[in-house]
Amino acid sequence: MEAGKDYIAEDFTVTIPVTDYMAHYRDAEKFIGFCRECRRYNTCWACPPFDFDVDKYLSRYETALIIGTKITPLHPQEITDVASYGRELMETERKRTDELLLQLEQTHNGRAFFPGSCLLCPSCTRTEGKPCLYPERVRPSLEACGFDIGKTTAELLNIELKWGEKGKMPEYITLVSAIFKGMR
Numbered sequence: 001m002e003a004g005k006d007y008i009a010e011d012f013t014v015t016i017p018v019t020d021y022m023a024h025y026r027d028a029e030k031f032i033g034f035c036r037e038c039r040r041y042n043t044c045w046a047c048p049p050f051d052f053d054v055d056k057y058l059s060r061y062e063t064a065l066i067i068g069t070k071i072t073p074l075h076p077q078e079i080t081d082v083a084s085y086g087r088e089l090m091e092t093e094r095k096r097t098d099e100l101l102l103q104l105e106q107t108h109n110g111r112a113f114f115p116g117s118c119l120l121c122p123s124c125t126r127t128e129g130k131p132c133l134y135p136e137r138v139r140p141s142l143e144a145c146g147f148d149i150g151k152t153t154a155e156l157l158n159i160e161l162k163w164g165e166k167g168k169m170p171e172y173i174t175l176v177s178a179i180f181k182g183m184r
Contacts, residue, residue: 006075009093012068014156018180021064021147025156028054028146035144045125045132046118046140054145061110062182066142067101068157069093069115072172082169090173094119097177102137110181114139142178149176 032048040047050057071093079085094115101112118124120134132138143149153159153174162170 006073006078007089008072008074009096010070010072011097012070012157012159014066016064016066016156018058018061018064021066022055022058025148025152026146027148031143031146031148040117043124043127044118045135045138046114047144048140050140057111058145058180060184061180062184063180065104065179065181066152066156067097067177067179068153068159069097069175069177070159070172071175073169076169076171079169082164082167086164086169086173090116090175091119093175097175098139101139101177101179104179104181108179108181109183110179112139113142113145113178113180115175115177116141142176152176 035041035048038047042049071089073079073085073089098112098114098119101114104110105112118138120137125131125133142152150161153161153176157176159174161174162172164170
């Protein structure tokens with residue numbers, strides 16, 4: 001089964017003041033701690049540690065439009081290679097959502113937060129001590145800025161995060177992104 005032909009992608013949205021989102025859905029110490037355990041920590045320009053003050057970066061905006069993309073395979077029993085299918089599925093939807101978010105950035109004079117890790121380059125220049133090749137396109141994720149994605153999806157989007165079991169796709173995959181808008 002090929003990703004892109006046999007799945008449904010639904011976007012769920014909610015708008016919340018950035019100050020409220022930061023106060024109730026962000027635990028930077030805890031979630032950046034998880035980032036430190038990831039192989040992409042300090043090796044990808046979209047991942048921490050950042051060369052800017054994240055609190056100031058976030059606080060510049062008034063409103064957060066949170067987008068949860070729920071991706072449901074229509075025929076999960078036909079998936080033979082769960083890992084590659086899941087990766088292809090997420091990359092397909094990431095391309096769509098990333099482009100949409102960049103357009104929303106322009107429309108709302110805001111800043112996008114892409115779901116998950118950066119997909120722009122096969123190997124990031126950060127590991128070589130070089131600047132990002134696409135500084136106009138790279139964006140951090142909400143989790144890279146310390147937000148609790150599980151709490152965000154459960155309480156704001158009414159979507160329960162699902163996890164796959166060994167060799168089996170979850171019922172659906174959820175990508176969480178955002179646009180922060182309304183510069184202060």
